[in-house]
Amino acid sequence: MNLLRYGSVGPQVELVQLALQREGALREDPDGIFGARTRAAVTGFQRRNGLAADGVVGKATWQTLTPWLTGCRTVTVRPGDTFYRLAVRWGVSLRSVETANPEVDPLNLQPGQKLVLPLPFEVVPATIRFTSTALSYCAEGLAARYPFLETDSAGQSVLGKPLRLLRFGRGRNAVFFNAAHHANEWITAPLVLRFLERLCAAYASGRAVGGVMASELWNRCTLRLLPMVNPDGVDLATGEIAPGSEAYAQALAMNGSRAGFPENWKANIRGVDLNLQYPAGWDDARRIKFSQGYTKPGPRDYVGSAPLTEPESRAVYDYSLRNPFDLTLSYHTQGQVIYWKYDGFDPPHAKVIGRRLAALSGYALELTPEESAYAGYKDWFIQQFDRPGYTVEAGEGVSPLPLGQFEEIYRANEPLLAYAMLATVG
Numbered sequence: 001m002n003l004l005r006y007g008s009v010g011p012q013v014e015l016v017q018l019a020l021q022r023e024g025a026l027r028e029d030p031d032g033i034f035g036a037r038t039r040a041a042v043t044g045f046q047r048r049n050g051l052a053a054d055g056v057v058g059k060a061t062w063q064t065l066t067p068w069l070t071g072c073r074t075v076t077v078r079p080g081d082t083f084y085r086l087a088v089r090w091g092v093s094l095r096s097v098e099t100a101n102p103e104v105d106p107l108n109l110q111p112g113q114k115l116v117l118p119l120p121f122e123v124v125p126a127t128i129r130f131t132s133t134a135l136s137y138c139a140e141g142l143a144a145r146y147p148f149l150e151t152d153s154a155g156q157s158v159l160g161k162p163l164r165l166l167r168f169g170r171g172r173n174a175v176f177f178n179a180a181h182h183a184n185e186w187i188t189a190p191l192v193l194r195f196l197e198r199l200c201a202a203y204a205s206g207r208a209v210g211g212v213m214a215s216e217l218w219n220r221c222t223l224r225l226l227p228m229v230n231p232d233g234v235d236l237a238t239g240e241i242a243p244g245s246e247a248y249a250q251a252l253a254m255n256g257s258r259a260g261f262p263e264n265w266k267a268n269i270r271g272v273d274l275n276l277q278y279p280a281g282w283d284d285a286r287r288i289k290f291s292q293g294y295t296k297p298g299p300r301d302y303v304g305s306a307p308l309t310e311p312e313s314r315a316v317y318d319y320s321l322r323n324p325f326d327l328t329l330s331y332h333t334q335g336q337v338i339y340w341k342y343d344g345f346d347p348p349h350a351k352v353i354g355r356r357l358a359a360l361s362g363y364a365l366e367l368t369p370e371e372s373a374y375a376g377y378k379d380w381f382i383q384q385f386d387r388p389g390y391t392v393e394a395g396e397g398v399s400p401l402p403l404g405q406f407e408e409i410y411r412a413n414e415p416l417l418a419y420a421m422l423a424t425v426g
């Protein structure tokens with residue numbers, strides 16, 4: 001993490017502001033600008049936590065802020081402590097303490113014993129630019145709060161970042177949700193993660209999510225979630241990759257004079273569009289995109305020199321071959337539409353399920369327009385397995401979508417996501 005001080009800007013400042021807001025030291029929503037209010041909040045936080053009160057966020061302050069990013073902390077049991085007393089002291093539910101500590105016998109707590117204590121807010125933020133760093137905090141925090149959740153990695157990005165995976169459920173129906181193939185569509189990562197968090201919370205407390213009992217989803221489905229296929233691109237588009245770094249300079253050179261750099265960047269960090277990389281009509285995709293002028297690495301629409309040249313798309317491809325899914329959803333952001341078809345394929349039940357997904361979200365079910373009808377993940381998945389695979393284009397307007405749309409997008413998609421987990425079960 002960077003050293004942050006008065007005058008610093010960027011998504012790491014937003015993380016600090018989010019943590020301070022959750023802790024109570026800052027009232028305003030994060031804006032990514034380390035100004036006088038943020039400095040005062042940092043100083044107050046440092047004083048209350050026995051740190052040198054210099055208003056600068058260095059290593060020790062980052063570490064002390066971490067529980068307000070992961071949403072949980074480790075506490076040491078004191079004489080007389082019970083789950084109930086700990087829950088009251090920290091303002092959380094008894095159930096959440098039990099859920100986070102399944103191996104601990106609450107009737108036999110020992111002084112000195114370590115417990116995981118969830119903090120009283122949702123882990124997944126909807127008010128900050130969502131970087132790969134934010135994803136790391138969320139994955140760590142969700143796995144600690146919900147130990148039944150399993151974490152894994154499908155591989156690595158060009159810059160060596162893990163392609164994080166989270167797994168929920170023990171059922172036979174295998175479902176795969178992925179998001180943020182496209183860098184400037186990073187809002188889809190917190191979207192699917194928010195669903196996972198609500199799903200876990202519902203499962204832990206015996207409730208429903210999106211109209212379906214979470215216990216049924218757990219028993220009948222195994223959900224694998226890859227929230228950020230393109231972490232390097234997301235970090236470029238969100239400003240996490242700093243101007244002045246080599247990766248930034250190279251991307252800027254590829255971008256040339258095109259407007260909206262880096263926030264409109266869509267490709268991976270090598271300038272290849274990861275959703276034009278799959279071996280399903282790739283030559284057609286190449287022909288179309290070349291005719292539109294996308295003939296070399298750049299911010300969008302370059303198909304690469306061959307299919308699967310990029311480690312991110314290769315990893316998703318390999319992972320899908322190892323886990324033959326019954327249904328997949330790929331999240332993008334382009335106009336409240338669901339695409340269900342590839343070429344002449346007509347997977348069993350795909351259209352009926354697609355209609356239901358559309359009805360639940362209020363989105364339209366459509367055929368993919370010719371210019372983007374090839375080499376996407378869903379195209380390849382349908383061709384390979386002849387099973388239902390969908391591209392969900394969430395939200396309205398030009399990417400990156402404003403975070404102000406997040407709650408509305410989430411509401412539209414929660415029932416769709418819950419239904420998709422069991423749609424192929426019948």
Ligand SMILES: [Zn+2]
Nearest residue numbers: 182185332333
């Ligand atoms: Zn997209």
